[in-house]
Amino acid sequence: MRKVLLSCVLLSGFISAGSQAGDFTVDQNKERFNMDSLTVKVGDNISFTNSDTVKHNLTVVTPEEESNNLGTEPPGAVVKYSPPKKGTYDIRCKIHPTMKMKIKVEG
Ligand SMILES: [Cu+2]
Numbered sequence: 233m234r235k236v237l238l239s240c241v242l243l244s245g246f247i248s249a250g251s252q253a254g255d256f257t258v259d260q261n262k263e264r265f266n267m268d269s270l271t272v273k274v275g276d277n278i279s280f281t282n283s284d285t286v287k288h289n290l291t292v293v294t295p296e297e298e299s300n301n302l303g304t305e306p307p308g309a310v311v312k313y314s315p316p317k318k319g320t321y322d323i324r325c326k327i328h329p330t331m332k333m334k335i336k337v338e339g
Pocket residue numbers: 263287288289325326327328331
């Protein structure tokens with residue numbers, strides 16, 4: 233009986249730790265990302281903040297080369313993205329072609 237209870241406690245601890253998504257923030261300022269690359273896990277949440285005085289328009293290119301336009305982002309806006317699977321994602325701005333960064337997603 234005690235053994236069963238212990239394994240339930242261990243299992244529930246494992247499940248809650250496993251489902252805890254991380255939160256990351258990438259800033260855009262002076263038409264640049266504040267980092268070249270970021271490593272996250274599947275299901276983590278990434279917030280792209282626009283600290284610029286101009287608008288941006290982020291596009292996520294998935295490991296399968298699919299393009300997801302995250303829409304126009306006015307100054308002060310926050311756009312969120314959560315990568316659905318592992319692999320390397322390219323983040324670009326449709327307005328500023330020099331803005332590029334990579335997100336590496338681990339399983
Ligand atoms: Cu931009």
